[in-house]
Amino acid sequence: MLIFTPGEPAGIGPDLAVMIAQEKTAQDLLVFADPDVLLTRAKILGLTLKISETESTSQDKSLCVYPVKIADEVVAGKLNKDNAAYVLKTLDLATQYCLDKKAQALVTGPLHKGVINQANIYQDKNGKGFSGHTEYLAQRANIDKTVMMLATEGLRVALATTHIPLSQVSKNIQTDSLTQTLHIIHYSLQGYGLQNPKIVVCGLNPHAGEDGYLGREEIEIINPLIKKLNTQGFNLVGSVPADTAFTPDALRGVDCVLAMYHDQGLPVLKTLGFKKSVNVTLGLPFIRTSVDHGTALNLAGTGNISMGSLHTAIAYAKDLINRGK
Known part of the structure; x- marks a missing residue:
């Protein structure tokens, strides 16, 4: 039921x-x-x-x-x-x-x-x-922690932060919360039958920070965490610039894209599948x-x-x- x-x-x-x-x-x-x-x-x-x-x-x-x-x-x-x-x-x-x-x-x-x-x-x-x-x-x-994920045919987008003002996003991208988010996505997708889910992680800043010139969250938080989790058996790619993360070539073989904030990832998904997409709460x-x-x-x-x-x-x-x- x-x-x-x-x-x-x-x-x-x-x-x-x-x-x-x-x-x-x-x-x-x-x-x-x-x-x-x-x-x-x-x-x-x-x-x-x-x-x-x-x-x-x-x-x-x-x-x-x-x-x-x-x-x-x-x-x-x-x-x-x-x-x-x-x-x-x-x-x-x-x-x-x-x-x-x-x-x-x-x-x-x-x-x-x-x-x-x-x-x-x-x-x-x-x-x-x-x-x-x-x-x-x-x-x-x-x-304590859930993850918002939207899905349509050919694309899943999860969110590191959800319904908060854009001005608060940066301070909410922290190692502990991002670790929890990636664990929930990884193990939830495994529960859906994907044994080794490939997850693309977007950078927070334009060009994924461009080596720190456009922001340091990637260097100090996101990239070290990706490297650490990959040594533990995760299959993470990134951090990647969000403006190219959703191209057809970039999405080939990808099971989920993690966007850092609501409007970084969802406009793409809804453009592809509005009225044919679904919101799923993981965790x-x-x-x-x-x-x-x-x-x-x-x-x-x-x-x-x-x-x-x-x-x-x-x-x-x-x-x-x-x-x-």
């Missing part, structure tokens, strides 16, 4: 749930959401939806739902901070369900970080606000995949959305389940 959390109720998450219910794929899903929100969105979309509060569905256009009560009215396309706690509750319940091994994987829909922080309902262990699914799920699972004690897009508030309730990324996230989760057997 797979769990699906639709995320922000004013966005296209409920649309995704209603539209997937029209397909046989929905028979494998347990959706954590308010049934009334889904039924209302189905009516707006002009689609048939039957709700079953069990753990399996067999009827056409039926969705198995674990009911979670919404706090306030949901208006498609209009954020409401009073419903932010509802979004986090769906994640809390879904995470615990996976930790209790009642489900094999968690597939998440898009949420809105801004409205959750506006609600002022959450601080992490460092006293910071909500920064994203990846960090939130790690804390709920009591995991959790359960499988978690996600769509690669945001809440698309302007499209909520229109029916004018692509199901491609949700299909990819579900298919990728099932593939990881099968690989782990």
Whole structure:
């Protein structure tokens, strides 16, 4: 069984749930959401939806739902901070369900970080606000370190840092955290059946620092770590300039590229596979995949959305389940 959390109720998450219910794929899903929100969105979309509060569905256009009560009215396309706690509750319940091994994987829909922080309902262990699914799920699972990886056909991109301001990236590229990141990527890919995964490591600075003239993180942190881990059996290449790391020749035989920050690697991946890519959290004690897009508030309730990324996230989760057997 797979769990699906639709995320922000004013966005296209409920649309995704209603539209997937029209397909046989929905028979494998347990959706954590308010049934009334889904039924209302189905009516707006002009689609048939039957709700079953069990753990399996067999009827056409039926969705198995674990009911979670919404706090306030949901208006498609209009954020409401009073419903932010509802979004986090769906994640809390879904995470615990996976930790209790009642489900094999968690597939998440898009949420809105801004409205959750506006609600002022959450601080992490460092006293910071909500920064994203990846960090939130790690804390709920009591995991110190996870890695965000996006994948599409022919390319996987993992991130050394995730949702932090660009001004803070450099000070977060440290030997200990980068060591943890590379360990998680290496052993996760091995768990996916890649015995000797080849990982390309991008430099932080332009031209990978150009021998220290454009920055010293490569000389002082990144390159020594690559050399050390390769003596321990890793298959790391780098550090390489990010502006040439994603050329076809450079990617030949590569299993994953580690980018130093969010927008160093993800624009390339999304250009290649937007609507057909998946977000995977490495290092959790359960499988978690996600769509690669945001809440698309302007499209909520229109029916004018692509199901491609949700299909990819579900298919990728099932593939990881099968690989782990």
